[in-house]
Structure formats: structure tokens, C-alpha cells
Amino acid sequence: MTPKKKTTPNTKIKSSRTKKTVAKKIEKKVVKKPIKKKIEKKNAVIKTEIKEVSASDIRVSKIKTPALLRGMKDVLPKDQYFWKKMYHTAEDICDAYGYEYIETPVLEDASLFIRSIGRGTDVVDKEMYVFEDKDGSKVGMRPEFTAGIARSFVGHGMISLPQPVKVWCWGQLFRHDRPQAGRYRQFHSFGCENFGVHDPAIDAETISVAYNFLLDLGIKTNIFINSIGTSDDRQNYIVELVGYLRTKRSYLCEKCRKRISKNPLRVLDCKEESCQAVIEEAPQIIDWLSEDSKNYFMRVLEYLDEMEIPYVLKPTLVRGLDYYTETVYEIYTEESEEGSQDALGGGGRYDLLVEKLGGQPTPACGFGIGLERVILTWRKQIEEGNIKQEEIVSKIFLAQLGEQARMKSLRIIEDLRREGVIVGHNLGKTALKTQLELANKQKCAYSIILGQKEVQDKTIIIRDMESGIQEIVDQKKLKTELDKKLKK
Numbered sequence: 001m002t003p004k005k006k007t008t009p010n011t012k013i014k015s016s017r018t019k020k021t022v023a024k025k026i027e028k029k030v031v032k033k034p035i036k037k038k039i040e041k042k043n044a045v046i047k048t049e050i051k052e053v054s055a056s057d058i059r060v061s062k063i064k065t066p067a068l069l070r071g072m073k074d075v076l077p078k079d080q081y082f083w084k085k086m087y088h089t090a091e092d093i094c095d096a097y098g099y100e101y102i103e104t105p106v107l108e109d110a111s112l113f114i115r116s117i118g119r120g121t122d123v124v125d126k127e128m129y130v131f132e133d134k135d136g137s138k139v140g141m142r143p144e145f146t147a148g149i150a151r152s153f154v155g156h157g158m159i160s161l162p163q164p165v166k167v168w169c170w171g172q173l174f175r176h177d178r179p180q181a182g183r184y185r186q187f188h189s190f191g192c193e194n195f196g197v198h199d200p201a202i203d204a205e206t207i208s209v210a211y212n213f214l215l216d217l218g219i220k221t222n223i224f225i226n227s228i229g230t231s232d233d234r235q236n237y238i239v240e241l242v243g244y245l246r247t248k249r250s251y252l253c254e255k256c257r258k259r260i261s262k263n264p265l266r267v268l269d270c271k272e273e274s275c276q277a278v279i280e281e282a283p284q285i286i287d288w289l290s291e292d293s294k295n296y297f298m299r300v301l302e303y304l305d306e307m308e309i310p311y312v313l314k315p316t317l318v319r320g321l322d323y324y325t326e327t328v329y330e331i332y333t334e335e336s337e338e339g340s341q342d343a344l345g346g347g348g349r350y351d352l353l354v355e356k357l358g359g360q361p362t363p364a365c366g367f368g369i370g371l372e373r374v375i376l377t378w379r380k381q382i383e384e385g386n387i388k389q390e391e392i393v394s395k396i397f398l399a400q401l402g403e404q405a406r407m408k409s410l411r412i413i414e415d416l417r418r419e420g421v422i423v424g425h426n427l428g429k430t431a432l433k434t435q436l437e438l439a440n441k442q443k444c445a446y447s448i449i450l451g452q453k454e455v456q457d458k459t460i461i462i463r464d465m466e467s468g469i470q471e472i473v474d475q476k477k478l479k480t481e482l483d484k485k486l487k488k
């Protein structure tokens, strides 16, 4: 016995059938009687409900368009070149260096960031978006990636994986900063984190990834670098620093005065002008490093020399986050002056963070790059003629004439895409002249033109946009013909 055919909707509708037959077919075959009754009942209910809604409720009332929140930015299609290129460059370089993608949530328990980044830092004290969730718990929007990734490293038992565990991340971060050029409340960052190995080669590797990511985009940079030693080294230094800062108390900003007893290292990171002279004269942490820390730092610098990565030693550099140990650095454009506040990126070693978050002792290091700042620099360099912006062009444009041709167009566009040919088009336009103008604007070498006659003959016209010479080819041979022409 042959099994009964299922009455699933038949999506293949033969072209000879009229719309009426199709409608009847759907009614008969697809909508079974009990279902039909159910639908009719439901529709009746909806109709009565609609009647009850007064006309004024349906009318759209005009309101003032809600403004973008301060410090927030849209990523617009006009900037797609930059965003795509940055993402692909990040992906390529991470593949090459063996970093795997990781994504952590935007929202985390606020204590994760407070514990990792530290009270007394600008990020925790001033900039973090913290609010009470519906269950009363305190949550924070990630102001950076490192803390969330370290939490994930511990939570997913990544310590049992072969070390180092190398990950990269990409996404939005949130800091309630004072908005200005290059400083936003929502910004994007690309970063890499390397867990499990304490070796200068690893510090150098992460610096190399950050440096070469920017170089691949055409942006030449300098690395401002320092070592803040181990926590033991820092204890002795902090005693010296506090003694010095107390003698200069009256010159410091109000916040820094408080910082002397709470978190004195943060004074070195203060951006207030009044504090700069005090910071410059402060004892230098490098003089308080143990022999081991000094040697470690020297080895990192030797690696950078070997790779010809330019760097500037900056003894006052401590970074604005509490979790760092030993190597710390910030990345500036080649032209940036010392003291400039707009670092393109920053990073360093953070050997104690994983343990602080409840994991086993795990050395780690990494970096984060601010992508809006990269775009600002990039744009400036394009304007100054230092970098050339590549043009995204599709070499082929499809122009269609008439309803039947338009219907067939999408199929041709998709078939060609599957074979690796990207076809420019605008199905919203009907006039051939306008479409060919668009093809010229998009600098397409060839247009393929489909009219009613071509649809019937299963042919298509290939037009050389420069000479205007046209040739009719069989649709089946379109790809081969285009390949031949594009190779020329």
C-alpha cells in the first residue's frame, strides 16, 4: 500500500496557474476544516476588539523625536568601511596569533568590577553604570572586558585547558565619562587576554598584536611603557610615595588629597593640570623594583627591540585600573605628545586578578583598544593623505526592465552571489537610464541588463560600461562570460 501523501503547503506554484486557482488550492488543501473554523472564530473576536478601540487611539500622535542620550553614538552605514575593516583585521590577526573569540555579558554583578578594577579608581568611583535590578541585586554595565573574562576563565574551569588560554573580545563598553571628542559613555573596544603564563615573551606577544592591529590599519603608534613591579615591590614604593605626596598636599586637586590615604598610586594617574608638576617630581616606581622585576621588564623591552616596535619609557605610567602588576603600557599615535590623554589603547600584566576572583593563581596579561578613537585617528590620517581609503566596489551591476525581469533579478543576484560574484543593484528603480547611472557611480566595469525579451529567451545582456558595447549571452553561461571579462 502506498502511504498517504501529507497535506503540507505546496510551495512550488506552477506559473500556468492563475492567482484564483492558487487561492482556491490554499483554501482547500492547506486550511483544513476544523482549523478554518477556529481561524474564523478568532477573526470575529479580533474584529469586535478593533471596533471597541476608538478612532483617536489608532491615529498616530506626533511627538518630538527622542534625542540620543548624552555620550551615546549611532554606528552609521556611512562608516561601515571603518567598522568592517577593523573587525576583519582583528579577526585575521587573532587567528594568526591563536586567540579565540570570547563574549561575556554586558551586565554583570557590580561587585565583579568593583573588586577587580578597585575602589578609588575613576572607573569605579565615577564612571560605572550601576543600578538595582528588579530582584534588588546591584548590577553594573561592563566598563571594560578584563574583569568579565577573568570571571569566565574561573567559572568555566579554563585553568584545566592547555595554557596559555588566549582569547579576544569585541563589543560595547559603558563609562559615564564627561563626553568629548574620543570620549563617550558607550564606546567599542577590541581586546586580547592571555592567561596562564608568566614570561616576558607573552607580554611582548600581546603588545605585538595590539601594535600590529593598528599598523595593519595604516596607523603608526608609539608604546608608552613602564613596570609597576610585584605587589611586594609596590608596598615599599607606596610608603615613599605617600611621604612625598604629603609634602605636596597643598598643590594637589581635592580628589588627590583624599587619594593620598585611600589609593595613592591613583594620584600618578590624575589628569588635573594642578597635579601634573607634583606627579613629574614624584619618586619613580622603577627605582623600587626588585632585581627580578627589573630583569623581567628589561626582557620585555628586548623583545620589543627585536620586533622593532617603538616605545617610550614613561616612569609615571601606572594605568587607571588597580589590577595591574609589572608591565603596563598605553598606545598613542606616532605624533601624540607625552601627557596626551587620548590613548588609542592600553594594557598590561595582571597576575593577581584571577586569584582575587576566587580562581587558582594564574598569571595573565592583555590589552584593550578604543575603536572610536581609532576611527578618529584614521579619518584624520586619510584627510591628511597619509592613508588611502580602499574603495568597496562591486564590478557588476544588474539593471532590470519590466515586472517579469525584476522578478527574475533576485534569483540571478543570488545565483551569482553563491558563485562568488557580488552584484550591485537597485530594485527600487525602474528606468534603465537611472540604473546605468548608478552603475557608473559605483564604478562597475560591467552591467548585466535583463528585459522582458531576455526573460523569455533566457538570455541576458552584458554591457561594457566604458565602451558601451553590449553582447547577448545565454543566462546559463553568464558566470563563465563574466569570469572571462573580469579576468581581462
Ligand code: HAM
Pocket (backbone or CB within 6 Å): 143, 144, 145, 146, 175, 177, 182, 183, 184, 185, 186, 187, 189, 191, 192, 193, 320, 321, 342, 343, 344, 345, 346, 347, 348, 349, 350, 365, 366, 367, 368, 369, 370, 371, 372, 373
Ligand atoms: P583602558 O585604558 O581603561 O583599559 O581602556 C582601553 C581603551 O579604551 C583606552 O585606551 C581608550 O582608547 C578606550 N576608552 C576608554 N574610555 C573611553 C571612553 N570613555 N570613550 C572612548 N574610548 C574609551 C582597559 O579597559 C583594560 N581592560 C585593558 C586591558 C586588557 N588590560 C589588560 N587587559
